Amino acid sequence: MTTTPARLRRTAPPPPARILHLGLGSFFRAHQAWYTATAPDAHSWGITAFTGRSTGLAESLTAQDGLYTLVKRWPEGDTASVVASVVAAHPGADTDAWVRAWRSRELAVVTLTVTEAGYLPNATVAERLVSGLAARRTAGGGPLAVVPCDNLPANGEVVRRVVTELAESVDPTLARWITDHVSFVTTMVDRITPATTPDDVNAAAELTGVADAAPVFTEPYTEWVLSGDFPAGRPLWEESGARFVADVEPHEQRKLWLLNGGHSLLAYAGSAVGHETVADAVTDPACRRWLDQWWDEAARYLPLPPTEITAYRGALLDRWANPRIQHRLAQIATDGSQKIPVRVLPVVRAARAAHRMPTGAIRILAAWIRHLHGAGAPVRDAGAAPFAAATSPRDVLALFDPALAADEDLVAALEDALRGH
Ligand SMILES: NC(=O)c1ccc[n+]([C@@H]2O[C@H](COP(=O)([O-])OP(=O)(O)OC[C@H]3O[C@@H](n4cnc5c(N)ncnc54)[C@H](O)[C@@H]3O)[C@@H](O)[C@H]2O)c1
Ligand SMILES: O=P(O)(O)OC[C@@H](O)[C@@H](O)[C@H](O)[C@H](O)CO
Numbered sequence: 001m002t003t004t005p006a007r008l009r010r011t012a013p014p015p016p017a018r019i020l021h022l023g024l025g026s027f028f029r030a031h032q033a034w035y036t037a038t039a040p041d042a043h044s045w046g047i048t049a050f051t052g053r054s055t056g057l058a059e060s061l062t063a064q065d066g067l068y069t070l071v072k073r074w075p076e077g078d079t080a081s082v083v084a085s086v087v088a089a090h091p092g093a094d095t096d097a098w099v100r101a102w103r104s105r106e107l108a109v110v111t112l113t114v115t116e117a118g119y120l121p122n123a124t125v126a127e128r129l130v131s132g133l134a135a136r137r138t139a140g141g142g143p144l145a146v147v148p149c150d151n152l153p154a155n156g157e158v159v160r161r162v163v164t165e166l167a168e169s170v171d172p173t174l175a176r177w178i179t180d181h182v183s184f185v186t187t188m189v190d191r192i193t194p195a196t197t198p199d200d201v202n203a204a205a206e207l208t209g210v211a212d213a214a215p216v217f218t219e220p221y222t223e224w225v226l227s228g229d230f231p232a233g234r235p236l237w238e239e240s241g242a243r244f245v246a247d248v249e250p251h252e253q254r255k256l257w258l259l260n261g262g263h264s265l266l267a268y269a270g271s272a273v274g275h276e277t278v279a280d281a282v283t284d285p286a287c288r289r290w291l292d293q294w295w296d297e298a299a300r301y302l303p304l305p306p307t308e309i310t311a312y313r314g315a316l317l318d319r320w321a322n323p324r325i326q327h328r329l330a331q332i333a334t335d336g337s338q339k340i341p342v343r344v345l346p347v348v349r350a351a352r353a354a355h356r357m358p359t360g361a362i363r364i365l366a367a368w369i370r371h372l373h374g375a376g377a378p379v380r381d382a383g384a385a386p387f388a389a390a391t392s393p394r395d396v397l398a399l400f401d402p403a404l405a406a407d408e409d410l411v412a413a414l415e416d417a418l419r420g421h
Contacts, residue, residue: 006210008064014087015046018106019235022128023113024049024057024089030193030218032111032149034070035242037085039235046087048101052114053092060213061089069204069215073324080208080215092128102132103139108232112148112159116338117382119150119158126162133167133182134174143181143231149189151260153252153342156186156228185228188252190259192319193218194327219325221315225251250303253346257298258309259316261343261364265294267333268367271376278327282320294360301350330377336368337383341400348404357413366417369396393418 019036021028028049036045049066051058061068066086072079090097101107110129112118118125129146136144146163148155163182167175196217204215224242238244245251263278269290270281281287299309319325344364351358372379372388379388390396393414398405405411 008067008069008082008210008212010065010067010084014066015043015085016106017046017048017087017101017104018233019045019047019085019109019111020101020107020132021047021049021111021113022052022092022125023115023118024051024061024086025113026195026216026218027189027191027193028111028113028149029068029083029086029216030070031189031191031222031224032113032147033083033085034222035224035237035240036235037083038240039237040239041236042085045085045235047085047111048088048090048097049086050090050094050098050101051092052118055091055093057214058089058091061086064212064214069208069210069212071200071204071207071215071217072220073217073322074220075322075324078203078207078324080204095131098128098132099135102136103141105141107136107141108144109230109234110144110146112146113150114148115335116150116152116342117335119148119152119155119162120338120383121162126159126166129159129163130166130170130174133163133178134171137174137177137181143183145183145185145228145230145232145234147185147187147226147228149187151189151256151339151342153249153256153346154186156184160184181231183229183231185226185230186248186252187227188223188225188248188255190223190255191218191221192325192327194325195331197326217325219319219322221319223255254302254304254309254312256343257302257347258295258312260339261298261347262291262294262316262320263332264336264339264343265290265360265364265367267329268336268371268376269363271329271333272367272370273376275329277329278320278332279323279325281329282317290360290363294364297351297356297358297360298347300354300356301347330380333371333377334380335383336371336379337381337387340365340368345400345404348410352404352407352410357409359413359417362410362413362417365393365396365414369393369418 069080070083114125148159200217227248266281270287275281344361348361394405394411
């Protein structure tokens, strides 16, 4: 006799929705929602989450009361828990729910995971935030904190700038209200969370015996470093392992250059030699050599003790070698035009200022240019067109930064790398 699998259902009232999230996807559910759900005051902090546009995930989560299974993939096996912090899930197009959430007096924190491209001036994120803040002001709502959680340096400052500039152009009194009522928090986030596959959905059901249309698979490691004020309070995230610091920058540079820069190297150079996942590429001796060269170069400019950097590099190798995390290089390769400037170019500039030639960084740039012309992972990047149309390496550099294009030695080294020297 076959039995119908159990479904995820809440058995207790949900916590009040005091957090709003934009960018309901895998990473938010493995990271911010998990920190909230595992904090000792989880009963006081529920999350209303919105997708960018899609409807599927919001529908699946609504059908299971916002609950989902978080599977941690240890090298030796999986462990599962149910995350209960998401109390409502809406498609991004549900503007009524959006305005309602912003007008709520309970709302204290707004978190974001909208990809690097979401912070570009032509993206709709700033518009959505400004519309929400305007609705809040009209409703007489109180102060709150906006907490971006994308891989972007000084992400709090970036959001502050795009939101206040847009508000200023729409209604200068709204811009002043935002300055008085909204705190923009800067964060560094880390937890490798590949997109969930249909096989993962089956694996989660087998592991737990419960049908879940939207499980999330992630690595055991997690890190969250934050700096900024929370004028209306926040969950006790530090009890779940988050760190509150005066300056996020050194942590952010360590992570963006070593982890994300290393990922981009493998995504372009590793996929070009036939690798599909990070775990495959990192066990290839040639890729490891390229990685070590890039890490040695980037490490010179990190304002951190060498022992800390060495320990982080060792931890990264362990995390990436976990064969049970199927992190596809094609996923990491997306939106290179937004990622290269934050992951690679700061090291290029620092090296050139020190009269060094950053050969490891040049390898990443050359591999990315080849990728734009068909090598390795497919190109999925709305900003790629001008770079793909550039007729020389100098023109590619000029699109990023004219000062780099004026550096004759750097241009020559990039041309050499593209000729395969
Ligand atoms: N996956 C990871 O390992 C990881 C780790 C650290 C940080 N991040 C950050 O989180 C982001 C999302 O990763 P994910 O794995 O959750 O991806 P995902 O595809 O599962 O979810 C992304 C969500 O963001 C929404 N979105 C995308 N662009 C948007 C925009 N312009 N405006 C509004 N919403 C938008 C999508 O619709 C979706 O709801 C990454 O781009 C990265 O900046 C991811
Ligand atoms: O998520 P993205 O697209 O910004 O970048 C891809 C990966 O480099 C990234 O997701 C890392 O896995 C993550 O930043 C680890 O915390």
